[in-house]
Ligand SMILES: Nc1ncnc2c1ncn2[C@@H]1O[C@H](COP(=O)(O)OP(=O)(O)O)[C@@H](O)[C@H]1O
């Protein structure tokens with residue numbers, strides 16, 4: 001039998017720091033497998049929350065649920081609530097495009113489209129085709145600057161995005177996500193398939209972006225989590241074991257499992 005995870009108040013400020021995303025008693029099943037088991041977690045507005053845990057613990061399933069990507073996967077069933085600024089993401093949105101405009105997602109493998117660099121940035125903009133050339137260029141520049149890619153690509157905006165390096169492609173994917181002006185950024189191991197230098201550039205970028213965005217970052221890289229997390233959510237075997245501020249989780253975790261995982265990357269659940 002599983003016990004409900006004990007929640008810790010984030011830095012003692014939970015009451016006056018409204019959660020941007022509030023997951024409560026959330027369950028996911030797929031093909032008879034119980035993938036997420038009564039997960040409750042609060043993701044505070046602004047700042048970086050790192051979701052960590054062993055492989056297969058349900059981290060990707062959790063953030064894919066927040067973007068409702070699992071709705072499209074045959075056999076997936078969910079129960080429980082996910083609220084975004086008080087709205088239920090399953091019942092209070094007329095369409096998925098609106099939800100995904102507000103909650104953007106970046107995946108582990110950079111997925112640029114076989115189009116130009118500029119077209120990739122503009123891809124998600126519903127009104128993109130109606131904009132003047134000057135406005136389109138302004139949006140492209142603004143978002144490429146936001147991911148520190150402008151200087152590298154400003155002279156080759158019409159070249160194919162596939163000609164960029166892996167690290168540049170991942171930053172382009174983040175620029176494409178930012179261009180639709182989301183409030184939440186979901187990132188599933190965005191540095192796992194890029195070189196270490198690009199990985200550090202993306203970390204620096206997230207530290208800048210966290211001033212304006214609520215960032216949920218799945219990472220298996222505990223050193224990265226220590227470097228950039230404001231909050232940490234620890235998951236194991238489909239359950240949320242513990243959550244709290246980086247300091248509380250690293251220095252005084254309540255659960256032995258959390259201490260073992262965060263200190264030694266080991267978990268026996
Ligand atoms: N599309 C799917 N079909 C069946 N099982 C899945 C699917 N996606 C994930 N799972 C299972 O759900 C569990 C959690 O997976 P995942 O969320 O990807 O974990 P993590 O991201 O922590 O590595 C794993 O046991 C995985 O095999």
Ligand SMILES: [Mg+2]
Nearest residue numbers: 059060061188
């Ligand atoms: Mg994963």
